[in-house]
Amino acid sequence: MLAGIAAALLLAAAPRPAFVAVVDPGHGGDQEGALSPSGEKEKDLALEIARRVAARLRAVGGKVVLTRTGDIAVPLANRAAVANALRADLFVSVHLNSMPTAEARRHSAGVETYFLSPDATDASATAVAARENADRLAGEPELDPADPVAAILQDLEDQDALAGSSRLAYAIHDQLVGGLGAEDRGVKQAPFYVLAGARMPAVLLEVGFISHEGEAARLRAPEYQERIAAAIAEGIAAWRNAARRASR
Template sequence: MLRALFLLTLLSARAAAAAPEPAFVVVVDPGHGGEKDGAVGPSGLREKDLTLQIARRVAARLAAQGGRAVLTRDADRAVPLAARAALANARQADLFVSIHLNAMPGPARGRAHGVETYFLSADASDASATAVAARENADRLAGEPEPDPRDPVSGILQDLADKDALSESSRLAYAVHERLVHGLGAEDRGVKQAPFYVLAGARMPAVLLEVGFVSNAAEARRLATPAYQDQVARAIAEGVAAWRSALAAR
């Protein structure tokens, strides 16, 4: 009897040791899609096409690191902004990463270049962050509920199940931003905060990456090449890995 109990305990311990750890899940969100082109470059390059191409490469990089990436869209189709973070919540994702391309209106349109990284806040860091959030937030689909114009994310900030998600979003933003700037040799336009609807509601660390300016002809050409897209994807994956290592060390 004791021998049988011992063998059962031993087999259970071995089975537990052999069981794989749950995959680290990242929901990767290619900005725009369907009727929403996003920013359009001087030669007609569309943000929605480039973000999808980059997102697929990010997913492959994360898979190579042993993680599991889920795309909010894997084709040129419309996805409501609110549904993107909701998907991450439903999948119990560990991270939410939304990928976008920047654009500058007016005389500076052809000159602005570089990388900006954002995490959620009720207040924008500066006028530039306000403008970027306004452009991205305008990408709502017909029938989507209008957010409260007085304070679009305050309820989300108050109701977050995990308050640490906001501080971890900041740490994730800096980790990914550093890799993007150095990996791409891009101008460092900073880590900023803004009220992005696509991040609102995410119950995990969440960031929005503006990985270059499609309005800048030279930068848009680079962003359209597979080699540069792979550099972007590698930098994002390395940033995620660096954040995970720092989290494990705390």
């Protein structure tokens, strides 16, 4: 009885989080993602960076849930579903970019930020979405085998979430490019399955090229990972501030 009352009081006293974020480390388990020239795996660096992002967001009062905290495979559709179930304010998927040819691997470095669209911005965005969507093709049944894009289009009917995703993407991208001094490869749109089910502003970050030798070396350094996490947290703060100003 007393324990029950104490629990109720604790619940009543628990402060409401300033915001709820779901941070999604790309890939995991047998889905390794891209590889660096020396063999580092995207799934491992994405998890390290995502953990640092979560810590930064918790430090400013956010409730943060990671879609995975270990090296396990999580179906792409389940990742946004976690955010929907929590009625999260935002969904951020963390990835590292890669180029397919030796020549392109030598030259391509920098930051790209994505939000959802049925049509990709350009051929390069199409390639990135195809690579990131490969996890689904390997492990998950299609929602609608006749037209997998239909599900995305249906979700795009939620135009509020799309506009919110665009604003969130630009806010984080600005901070990443400024904070890292990395090449600005732009904010782009593409049909990412991991974003398709999200009912809130949702973005996919390619925080650097793991396929580029020099950038891969930076990406595995804890100090650089902290700078990435700080930039993402700053971007989210800027996005929240802008939303607050707009609602006044």
